[in-house]
Amino acid sequence: MPERAAAPAPGESQKPLLELKKINSFYGPVQAHFDLDIEVRKGQIVSLLGGNASGKSTTMKIVLGLLKPRSGEVNFNGASMLGLSTPQIIRKGIGSVPEARRLFPAMTVRENLLMGAYARGDRKAVAEDLERMLELFPRVAERIEFQAGTLSGGEQQMVAMARALMGRPRLICMDEPTMGLSPLYVDKVLELIARINAQGVSVFMVEQNASLALQIAHHGYVLQTGRIVLSGPARELLADARIRDAYLGGDGAARTAS
Incomplete structure (x- = not known):
């Protein structure tokens, strides 16, 4: 099981990146x-x-500009994101790994990855980043010329993650990244999330597997009918009896619903 990266130093994380x-x-x-x-x-x-x-998923839609809130603020790196389109938000430095991956199934893996850099004009740097993704995701490298629709669910999830990274985001939003994956690929995907974070990319993750999500997270929030009912350091939430009873079946093994 992958472990969370070391928590950022207080001086490095004083202001929210996403608020x-x-x-x-x-x-x-x-x-x-x-x-x-x-x-x-x-x-x-x-x-x-x-x-x-x-x-949960509605929250992700608000961050990505797919749903406009009636009131409130959505700020990224100190600037308001309200009123921006999803492509504009992505260009500001927020990457997206949507639920069910949403790849282009008839296109090759290479073409899908390059779609993640569609807004960039620095072709040399894009080529370098593509090579970096293939090093980070060796299974993706093995499938680089395959049509994306022929890959397994776990392989497609890795392609979706690599595609988001091709935009050089400061933050990646992931909606149910382990949904529908075999146990083998669940561990691989979570390990990759921890590695991505260790390289300096922040992660905002909606995840159905509460136990695994909290084991790699630094901080957690529990949402119930649109209200935050619990929040705090992930280690504390993982040890909270209310979390164990409601989401972990009392033994950390149960998976929550989406």
Whole structure:
């Protein structure tokens, strides 16, 4: 099981890299968030936990500009992201690994990776980054000329992660990165998340496996029907009886629902 990277020094992470402040959002007449406050600091892995209809994936949509909140602030690196389109947000330095990967199945793995750098004009640096991704993800390198749709779920997840990194993000948002993967690939993906973070990329992760998510995270939030009901250092949450009973089945083995 991979371990979280060392926590950032206090001076390095004093200001939030990503800040959601007093977010209230709605789906039609139904309120999805109630004064939601979340921070991701430089160098952190932050996990957002919760059950069905808790608002986890909706939170990710707000960060990526796919859903506009009724009120509140979304700030990245000190600047407001409200009103920006998803491509604009990605160009600001936020990468996305969406639920179910969403690769281009008829395109090769190489072509999918290069799509992650579509907004960049520095071709030499893009080529260098592609080589770096193939070193970081050796399984992806083995499949570089395969059509993405022919890969296994775990292999596709690695391609999605590498594609996001091709944009040179400061923060990656991951929505259920281990969903539907075999146990072997769950461990590999979590190990890669820890390695990516150790290289200086912050991670905001919605994850169905509460036990594993908290083992690699620095900080965690528990969302329940649009409200944060628990938050704190991941080690403390992992030891909290309320977390064990609600999300870990009392023994750390159960998987929460998306």
